[in-house]
Amino acid sequence: MRIGILGTGMVATALGSAWARAGHEVVVGGRSPEKARALAAEWGARAATPREVAVESDAVLLAVLWDGVDDMLRLAGAAEGTLSGKPLMDATNAVDHGIGVLHRANAEHVAETAIGAQVVKAFHLYPAEQWNGDTSGVVVPLSGDDEGALAVVSGLVRDTGAEPWHFGKLDSARQLEEVAGFVIRLFFAGADPRAAIPGRSRRG
Numbered sequence: 001m002r003i004g005i006l007g008t009g010m011v012a013t014a015l016g017s018a019w020a021r022a023g024h025e026v027v028v029g030g031r032s033p034e035k036a037r038a039l040a041a042e043w044g045a046r047a048a049t050p051r052e053v054a055v056e057s058d059a060v061l062l063a064v065l066w067d068g069v070d071d072m073l074r075l076a077g078a079a080e081g082t083l084s085g086k087p088l089m090d091a092t093n094a095v096d097h098g099i100g101v102l103h104r105a106n107a108e109h110v111a112e113t114a115i116g117a118q119v120v121k122a123f124h125l126y127p128a129e130q131w132n133g134d135t136s137g138v139v140v141p142l143s144g145d146d147e148g149a150l151a152v153v154s155g156l157v158r159d160t161g162a163e164p165w166h167f168g169k170l171d172s173a174r175q176l177e178e179v180a181g182f183v184i185r186l187f188f189a190g191a192d193p194r195a196a197i198p199g200r201s202r203r204g
């Protein structure tokens with residue numbers, strides 16, 4: 001499978017390298033061609049323009065800052081249908097650093113902008129470094145409308161060593177995004193988010 005990565009930051013680096021290690025053909029593009037070239041060389045992958053990434057890939061990861069999403073989708077030609085019919089994994093969190101309050105339902109915004117793309121909310125909850133570490137026991141909740149795209153993304157989750165979990169349709173993605181905001185806010189306040197939710201041992 002040819003996996004496209006839109007973005008050259010921490011999440012792009014972690015997942016792009018994980019999928020390259022899993023044997024996928026990976027193509028990466030960002031607003032900085034130099035950064036894309038450097039990452040591609042590191043992974044034994046290929047660098048391309050965001051538009052080429054969109055057109056040439058079987059599935060695409062969107063991993064840019066939330067306020068760069070529109071710029072990146074524009075560079076990728078998403079409004080012209082370059083991602084139409086393809087799984088588009090949205091790993092973004094539309095929150096301010098450390099605060100966690102959601103600015104908008106980002107996966108739904110991405111779906112409205114990227115004409116015809118099969119958007120799946122995925123990989124937005126765990127820190128980037130997770131994907132190059134121990135992923136045993138890690139569950140990745142997925143929200144999306146297209147069963148075929150969910151199946152493809154589920155396979156890509158398993159390629160990282162984690163397990164996929166179908167959370168709901170795309171209109172449930174906002175709930176997942178709110179959870180990320182909750183986790184981010186507690187984490188940056190110095191608390192362990194896992195201590196703030198009922199664990200199996202406390203259910204009775």
Ligand SMILES: NC(=O)c1ccc[n+]([C@@H]2O[C@H](COP(=O)([O-])OP(=O)(O)OC[C@H]3O[C@@H](n4cnc5c(N)ncnc54)[C@H](OP(=O)(O)O)[C@@H]3O)[C@@H](O)[C@H]2O)c1
Binds near residue numbers: 035071072092094
């Ligand atoms: N870091 C994590 O642990 C983590 C975990 C889960 C989800 N997320 C989410 O995943 C997304 C990426 O996070 P990250 O940690 O990888 O961020 P990052 O390391 O800061 O990288 C941000 C990426 O966004 C690009 N970007 C920013 N503004 C842009 C614009 N206007 N047009 C095009 N590209 C733009 C940057 O390009 P340049 O390099 O050229 O500046 C870079 O490729 C964010 O939405 C974040 O909330 C992060």
